[in-house]
Amino acid sequence: MGIKLKALTKSPWVYHLSTGSCNNCDIEILDCLTPRYDLERLGIVLVGSPRHADALLVTGNMTMKCMKRAKEVYDQMPKPGVVIAVGTCALGHGVFEGSYVMPKTVDEVLPVDIYIPGCPPKPEGIIAGVAKLLEMLKQKA
Amino acid sequence: MSEIIPIGPYHPLQEEPEFFRLHVEGEKVVKLEIELGYNHRGIEKLAETKSWDQVVFLVERICGICSTSHPAASTNAMEDLGGIEAPERAQYIRTIICELERIHSHLLWLGLAGHFIGYNTVWMWVWKYREIVCDLLDKITGNRQSYAMFKVGGVRRDILEDDIPWIRASMDKLKPVLDLFKGAVMDDPVIRARTRGVGILTNEMAKQYCVxxxxxxxxxxxxxxxxxxxxFAYGMVDFDIVVLEEGDVFAKAVCRILEMYESVKIIEQCIDKMKPGIIDLKIKELPAGEGIGRAEAPRGEVYHYCLSDGSNFPARYKVRAPSYTNIASNEVACVGETVADAALVLAAVDPCYCCTERLVVVDHDNRREQVLQGNTLIQLSHERTKQIRKELGV
Incomplete structure (x- = not known):
């Protein structure tokens, strides 16, 4: 496991999974990739398939219809992989607390490794969160 | 013999989750089925449990990109219910925020469209200059998205006098950028070849589908x-609406670019005409009754309805977002196009679908199911652009 985790810290490929979010966090994640913030300088690339991914960036409430799909996507991701919950909705339910379609939070469905709060978190916040995660993984490895 | 290509519900670039089933014969799309509901969060029911002030925050989170249009329609509905007229300065501030959001949303779409046809440079450039607008919103409202500016009877924050020269300078910075993108989209032979005559939505069909x-x-x-x-202040400023005839993806792109010029024009007029004054009426209660509110979101008309029984909470709240009708029009716009163009046509209405993309090809005759990688559609689209480039010798 040690060497696999170490490999993960070099250049983590990220798959973006939105489970019923309002787009806010999603556009901020995309913003991280564009010239001003440029996550690629840290070796982080957004990929189009969970099969290529080392990390899942989960945004939004876990709605009932998305739950099954989210589990499928998580199963497709090669292990060891990390799950990052982005935004207030993914942490708890935020303003949607008490709705009839979202009985579970993200961390009840997927094993979340790190939480990035904010509605939406600023790109700087997302980058800081991912950098902290890499630090954590390096110590584990 | 027709094959089915399901798109979604998870997609790497577009936002909310939606599920499309493309029925294809060879390369041609013959039918499209649409399945929605992955993003259903029960907002209308939830609104009944929130106070009037909280409802504005809740509807702000319907869509992050139109996070001003929904509060705009919502405050319009509540002010209609209470017979309230917000102060003039508040109206101008609201208009400025709405138009800034329109520019940011259209730039965002343009970037994504660029990515779809394989021009990642367009994506990166557009999003680089979108930061000008994001900075403005950050400075005025305190947040890059979800501005929380609107409330019944006014706005929450004032625009400071010190900020106004800076806002003007930012608008001046934006104009050459718009010229740049106008040139990039209108003069580029490849973009033209790729989008002209693709995904045509005729006038008749547009009316039939109520887009x-x-x-x-x-x-x-x-x-x-x-x-x-x-x-708001739209009655007090001078602007044109952009109407084109073709109805294809190219016209949709051009329409959005020209609209951004109008938005800049509106913002400049608002800054000129704004006078010092109060920004909030501090409304305490809303009477019993019903109210409707409309607002023009970057994607079209947002309609909100609220019913009050005189208590602190709405008795019924109803939202109609523009994407809902616009997405349905894909049923006709997509038919007859190739699979490579379908991604572009689906994106051209600027729908809000934000999930992961998966793609399964189901061959009815052989009963073969093939799960393709998420970005295959975009890949197909990129290959088509390359092919057109070769043909044009660019």
Whole structure:
């Protein structure tokens, strides 16, 4: 496991999974990739398939219809992989607390490794969160 | 023999989750089925448990990109219910925020469209200059998205006098950028070849499907709430609505670019005309009754309805977002196009679907199911652009 985790810290490929979010966090994640913030300088690339991914960036409430799909996507991701919950909705339910379609939070469905709060978190916040995660993984490895 | 290509519900670039089933014969799309509901969060029911002030925050989170349009329609509905007229300065501030959001949303779409046809440079450039608008919103409202500016009877924050020269300078910075993108989209032979005559939505079909906003206007339907039913300060400023005839993806892109010029014009006029004054009426209660509110979101008309029994909470709240009708029009716009163009056509109405993309090819005759990687559609689209480039010798 040690060497696999170490490999993960070099250049983590990220798959973006939105489970019923309002787009806010999603556009901020995309913003991280564009010239001003440029996550690629840290070796982080957004990929189009969970099969290529080392990390899942989960945004939004876990709605009932998305739950099954989210589990499928998580199963497709090669292990060891990390799950990052982005935004207030993914942490708890935020303003949607008490709705009839979202009985579970993200961390009840997927094993979340790190939480990035904010509605939406600023790109700087997302980058800081991912950098902290890499630090954590390096110590584990 | 027709094959089915399901798209979604998870997609790497577009936002909310939606599920499309493309029925294809060879390369041609013959039918499209649409399945929605992955993003259903029960907002209308939830609104009944929130106080009037909280409802504005809740509807702000319907869509992050239109996070001003929903509060705009919502405050319009509540002010209609209470017979309230917000102060003039508040109206101007609201208009400025709405138009800034329109620019940011259209730039965002342009970037994504660039990515779809394989021009990642367009994506990176557009999003680089989108930061000008994001900075403005950050400075004025305190947040890059979800501005929380609107409330019944006014706005929450004032625009400081010190900020005004800076806002003007930012607008001046934006104009050459818009010229740049106008040139990039209108003069580029490849983009032209790739989008001209693709995904045509005829005037008749546009009316039949009741499409709104920048999906309807390129098809020759002059519909814009800002002109038809002026709210906020739109009645006090001078602007044109952009109406084109072709109805294809190219017209949709051009319409959005030209609209951004109008938005810049509106913001500049608002700054000129704004006078010092109060920004909030501090409304405490809303009477019993019902109210409707309309607003022109970047994607079209947003409609909100609220019913009050005189208590602190709405008795019923109803939202109609523009994407809902616009997405349905894909049923006709997609048919007859190739699979490579379908991604572009689906994206051209600027729908809000934000999930992961998966793609399964089901061959009815062989009963073969094949799960393709998520970005295959985009890949197909990129290959087509390359092919066109070769043909044109660019």
């Amino acid at each position: 709104v906003g920048p999906t309807a206007r390129p098809s020759g339907v002059a519909i814009d709430v800002r002109k038809d039913d002026p709210y």
